[in-house]
Amino acid sequence: MFDSYRLASVPGLETGAQGTGGTATRPRSSLAVSLILLVLVLAGLPVAVWLDLRDISETTLRSQVDALSAVIDDVRGYYAQNVVARVSAHHGQVTVSANYQQTPGAIPLPATLSLELGSALHGLGATRNMGYRFFSDLPFANRAPHVFDDFERAALETLRAKREGTVYDISGSILDRRMRLITPVIMSAGCVECHNSDPASPKRDWKIGDVRGIEEFTVGQHLGANIFAFKYLMLYFVFATIVGVSFVGFLRHQATIISRTNAFLAGVAGKLSKYLSPQHFRSIFSGEKDAVVSTERKKLTIFFSDVVNFTAATERMQPEELTALLNEYLTEMAQVAAEYGGTVNKFIGDAMLVFFGDPHSKGTVEDARACVRMAFAMQNRLSTLNVSWRGRGIEEPFRCRIGINTGYCNVGNFGSDERMDYTIIGAEANLAARLQSIAKPGGIVMSYETFAHVSDLVHARALEPMTLKGIPRPVVPYEIDGPNEAHSPNETSVVSLHVPGVDLFLDTGAVDAMNAAQAIDSLEAALARLRKARTDRSIAT
16 A cells, blocks of 8 residues: 655764764774884884893893903913912023013013003904903003093092902993903012012002002993894894784775775665664664564554645646655654654655554553654644745645554565565554545544543544444544643644635744734634624525
8 A cells, every 4th residue: 555655854864874984983093003002012122122132231241251350360370370480489590570571581570461461452352342451550660650530440449448359330322332340459478579679669568468450351242243143033023014014004904995885884874764764774773673574563553644635736836846845844744753753654645654663662552642742743843834835935835634543563574585665554554544534634533542542632522433444343533623731732832724715823832922912903803704704694695
């Protein structure tokens, strides 16, 4: 009975569709977070490696400088024991002298050996990153004074106070490190005798255990020298970076595709929403309903409306004007239906099918009451539209008849797997259409099943029983005279009547106190003239 349809624009659906597209920003934000984390990971790994290299370098330098110190001490000890001691024990021509180079057959003192060994190692240190110095702040008269820096002078003072131990210093820049070790030169018995008796000695009261000077061992290392110790790790970093960048590029590409797909789907959803009721649209996209051919039996309240003399209007008006007028009418009615929770199921030309109870229901009673309130609201909205249309030159605006019935129907998806239609079928739906057909222009007729649920909301009177095909029982229609003001005071603010010779629209809620008196006078004058005209016609007949 009810064919294909087009659903008018319903407020809220466009927003919902756009909200679906708005979720496309989520992959972008997630991608930004992923990029930040990836940058932190990739940047943090080299920093960690650099810290490891620095720690390795410092540990290595410490061990190297300790080993160098031990080597120098062993060399000097060996020289003192196995060279100087043996030569000194031999009473031949060999002598031990600080100025051994000027004395034929002489060999250097241990201190002289250390000084010259330091000079030799200092020359090699330029290429081997190491150095050795043996010096004192009290040099012999025939030697040049030694230059001290702050660390060396502080170390000498510390060691003279403690007379033992070692002093370390670590310095350098971001890319290199340098370790310095200073140990004391302790005066032995032989050294005390020699220094106290030598006329070139600047001090002649040395005692055993005094700190004569210091030995400084320096080892430097460039951090780049150890980088290739982690060559496999570096290769891994390079590989991980390439993979990470590629993955990020892939994610960006995927995010772009998803964003475009979401935008496309949002557009499609927005377009589909124009062809479905808001309730049906939400139930499909939320997963509550499946797009399969299936029905269920439910008790619904069915609303059917039709424009009176629409065929005649099509003959009076141009197609463009009629189309604009009809679309405006259906749009307004669909908005009213959405406000009251009705499911707009079909537009059949100028007719309109709405039902309550599917896909969501508040219960049979509340569904019926909401439907009747919607019918009053539609009549009031149509009265408002008629005023606007008359102002635009429409001679005979629309008037509609409404039929309402409550009963069991089959509701769901009817059709084939390729093409289906969400609608209702059953005798109760046909009854709503028949009730509409017997309603007066601008009137509302309902079945007893509906009246039983809304009797306190309306003033209604029973009409003659009618028999319908497919319904075994006689049907008693109820014509609504108006809403019950005690239950719906807001529904009675508009009084509307459009019949030949009468064009009345009164919104009592919109009339202010200043114009109320004038409106009352005009209405009373109109009533007096109408009564007089009726009396004159009665006398004439």
